[in-house]
Amino acid sequence: MAKKIVVMMSIKGMSGGSLMEKRLALVTESEATKDELCNQLKSLLDGYMCVEGYATETGIESRISADLIVFSSMEMFEIAKDMVDTTSPTIIANRSLNLAYLDQLFNLPNDTDVLVVNDSISNAREVIKLLMEIGIDHLNYRAYGPGEPYDSNIKVAITPAEMALIPPEIENQINLGARIIDITTIVEILSRLDLLDKKAHFISARYNEAIVRLNKHLYDSRTEVQTVNHYLSRVLDHVNDGIIAYDLKGQITVFNETSEAIFGVRANSALGKKLSQIIRYEEICEFMLNGSSPDQVAGSIGDCQYLVERMALEKQRGYVCTFKNMKNSRDFEKKLRQSMAKKGFIAKYHISDIIGNSLSMHNTLEKAKRLAQTDLSILIRGESGVGKELFASAIHNASNRCKGPYLAINFSALPEELAESELFGYEDGAFTGAKKGGKRGIFEEANGGTIFLDEIGDISPRIQVSLLRVLQEKEIRRVGGTEIIPIDVRIIAATHRDLVKMCQEGQFREDLYHRLRKLYLKIPPLREHLEDLDLLIEYFSKTAHGKQFEFSDEVKQMLYKNPWKGNIRELQNLIDYFQAVCTEETIQVTDFPDDYDDTNSYALTHAREVATSSGPSSPMSEGIEPVLSQYYLNDGEKAVLILVGKATVQGVGIGRTAISDLTKNQPVELSPNQVRQRAKTLEQKGLITLSIGRKGMELTSSGIAYYRALERL
Numbered sequence: 001m002a003k004k005i006v007v008m009m010s011i012k013g014m015s016g017g018s019l020m021e022k023r024l025a026l027v028t029e030s031e032a033t034k035d036e037l038c039n040q041l042k043s044l045l046d047g048y049m050c051v052e053g054y055a056t057e058t059g060i061e062s063r064i065s066a067d068l069i070v071f072s073s074m075e076m077f078e079i080a081k082d083m084v085d086t087t088s089p090t091i092i093a094n095r096s097l098n099l100a101y102l103d104q105l106f107n108l109p110n111d112t113d114v115l116v117v118n119d120s121i122s123n124a125r126e127v128i129k130l131l132m133e134i135g136i137d138h139l140n141y142r143a144y145g146p147g148e149p150y151d152s153n154i155k156v157a158i159t160p161a162e163m164a165l166i167p168p169e170i171e172n173q174i175n176l177g178a179r180i181i182d183i184t185t186i187v188e189i190l191s192r193l194d195l196l197d198k199k200a201h202f203i204s205a206r207y208n209e210a211i212v213r214l215n216k217h218l219y220d221s222r223t224e225v226q227t228v229n230h231y232l233s234r235v236l237d238h239v240n241d242g243i244i245a246y247d248l249k250g251q252i253t254v255f256n257e258t259s260e261a262i263f264g265v266r267a268n269s270a271l272g273k274k275l276s277q278i279i280r281y282e283e284i285c286e287f288m289l290n291g292s293s294p295d296q297v298a299g300s301i302g303d304c305q306y307l308v309e310r311m312a313l314e315k316q317r318g319y320v321c322t323f324k325n326m327k328n329s330r331d332f333e334k335k336l337r338q339s340m341a342k343k344g345f346i347a348k349y350h351i352s353d354i355i356g357n358s359l360s361m362h363n364t365l366e367k368a369k370r371l372a373q374t375d376l377s378i379l380i381r382g383e384s385g386v387g388k389e390l391f392a393s394a395i396h397n398a399s400n401r402c403k404g405p406y407l408a409i410n411f412s413a414l415p416e417e418l419a420e421s422e423l424f425g426y427e428d429g430a431f432t433g434a435k436k437g438g439k440r441g442i443f444e445e446a447n448g449g450t451i452f453l454d455e456i457g458d459i460s461p462r463i464q465v466s467l468l469r470v471l472q473e474k475e476i477r478r479v480g481g482t483e484i485i486p487i488d489v490r491i492i493a494a495t496h497r498d499l500v501k502m503c504q505e506g507q508f509r510e511d512l513y514h515r516l517r518k519l520y521l522k523i524p525p526l527r528e529h530l531e532d533l534d535l536l537i538e539y540f541s542k543t544a545h546g547k548q549f550e551f552s553d554e555v556k557q558m559l560y561k562n563p564w565k566g567n568i569r570e571l572q573n574l575i576d577y578f579q580a581v582c583t584e585e586t587i588q589v590t591d592f593p594d595d596y597d598d599t600n601s602y603a604l605t606h607a608r609e610v611a612t613s614s615g616p617s618s619p620m621s622e623g624i625e626p627v628l629s630q631y632y633l634n635d636g637e638k639a640v641l642i643l644v645g646k647a648t649v650q651g652v653g654i655g656r657t658a659i660s661d662l663t664k665n666q667p668v669e670l671s672p673n674q675v676r677q678r679a680k681t682l683e684q685k686g687l688i689t690l691s692i693g694r695k696g697m698e699l700t701s702s703g704i705a706y707y708r709a710l711e712r713l
Helices: 031-045 074-083 099-107 121-133 183-192 196-237 257-263 282-289 326-343 359-372 388-397 416-424 461-473 499-504 510-516 530-543 553-561 567-581 594-598 601-612 619-629 635-649 656-662 672-684 701-712
Strands: 004-007 023-028 050-055 068-071 090-092 113-117 140-144 156-159 172-175 242-247 252-255 296-301 304-313 318-325 378-381 406-410 450-454 490-495 519-522 688-690 697-699
Touching: 023 031, 023 074, 031 050, 031 183, 068 074, 068 183, 074 090, 090 183, 099 172, 113 121, 121 140, 242 257, 257 318, 282 296, 282 304, 304 326, 318 326, 359 388, 359 519, 359 672, 378 388, 388 406, 388 450, 388 490, 416 461, 461 510, 499 510, 530 553, 530 567, 635 656, 635 672, 635 688, 635 697, 635 701, 656 672, 672 688, 697 701
Parallel strands: 023 050, 023 068, 068 090, 113 140, 113 156, 156 172, 378 490, 378 519, 406 450, 450 490
Antiparallel strands: 004 050, 242 252, 242 318, 296 304, 304 318, 688 697
């Protein structure tokens, strides 16, 4: 069925003052064009005639007859001329672009490649011609018709109401509306219908209105741009860096106040000039103009050092260069770090602050350095007192975030009801007692830096859910608030608990565990690197600024036999105790704290008995103690030495895998790697020899003496 628009209008006849009806028929190809042109004619001829519209794409049922028939184009006349009454007069319309839609094109940057789409290449070229004739010539137009090839790099398409023909791959699609009937055709239509005298003033006013409306829009746009540029100029003038923008030929377009101070040239003298006319420093000028060189360079301008950075502006076909005074940058960075330090938002320790020369500590420190170089979250596992926060702080300072804030929170010391507000902050009035104006949480405070979540195993199920969402979405919402706040923080979590077991028992969310454990670091307990004991004692003694002590042989043995359940913290506390209480230069067993028996009952009680015994030493103890006192071995090293000793007595060698197997389910269980580490220490002390092949490990003469002494204990 053909769709027909009929606009009924009463018209006054030319004779006798009687009412009579005149009819105009409009023939187009598409429904969209028919609707657009019928609306145009109605707005001009309302009250004078009836307008009927026909579209060939939906079919024309009967022969068209009217006082005047208007074809939308010559192509349309050739297609539909046999469908009209031959006695009816006809006009071929000239078409022009609809001014109401053209403002969209002024927002496109100069030299943008634009695909002009129409139902044929010839019609697309006609649209391009019209655009160029009215002065919209700042774009690179490419004609396109259905099925034709086109440059896939083109990102913008425009069309006169043929949106369905635009290739779907082009995202930026602009509808210019159907081309309207131009003023020359309108004048001819009115002349044919004897209405020109009545409508001439109206037509002129209507077209002038459209032009004025477009000019007003352009003026408003220009005024808005000028206002924005005014404010941008004020912003650029208050930036501490020099900023210069210029085109590919080196002509300056932006020159802010800081640039004036750097180069001693006023902006009004620099704008429009070539870089070589303004910048007298040849190397810097060459860098600015050479787009293939590195993006930044350091250079001297006057008495100051500047970091010059260049950024290409592809659409604008030019560059922007910034000039950063390196001394001012260092001063600002210093002030920023001082401000963060006052708030406590700074990491105190570095990798170099961690004491330990043993193989296990060396490996742990090397791994920490490597983990620091990524932004992935880290889970640190270790017993209480091993220095988990020390490592977290050192990792932050060794990372790319070292200039950002560092905040720590301990969940074991934080009640659940406060955890959420501490982590995410809260809005004004969020709950009773909330601080007026609200408060930023540690995630906001640490933005751009690192958060250390200590004792993460103590976190409640409710907070686990909230924390998981933050890690997934990288955004937070304050308690009592609705605003979503994006955050950029690195998470370092730590625990002494077995989180895997807690996940299996349903006490810890498995998805949160895997979010936290993207990277993993295990810190060895002190009993696994007792070879660092002397270093640690020396360090804690110096940092206490107290007396330097000697230790009796009995005390040395007790220190090496101590299981150190409190690890480094326990050792530090013991040294602090000696510094405060002891008056003699040599520490004796009797100088230990009175409650030390509670945690080290067997070793210390035995030592006290030996030290306080009034009777003579037994021949056995006299023979054993000198041998054992020559070497201080931890439990793992003793276990390796005993197993090597048993093999040596039997006349065979033994390897580290066999030793590892023999320690399974024993008080000291060692992996093959741990056996290798302890065997290397024993070799350095001259107690065993290491050989490649079947011979494996064997005791030296000193090792045999030590082994025999251990057997006699």
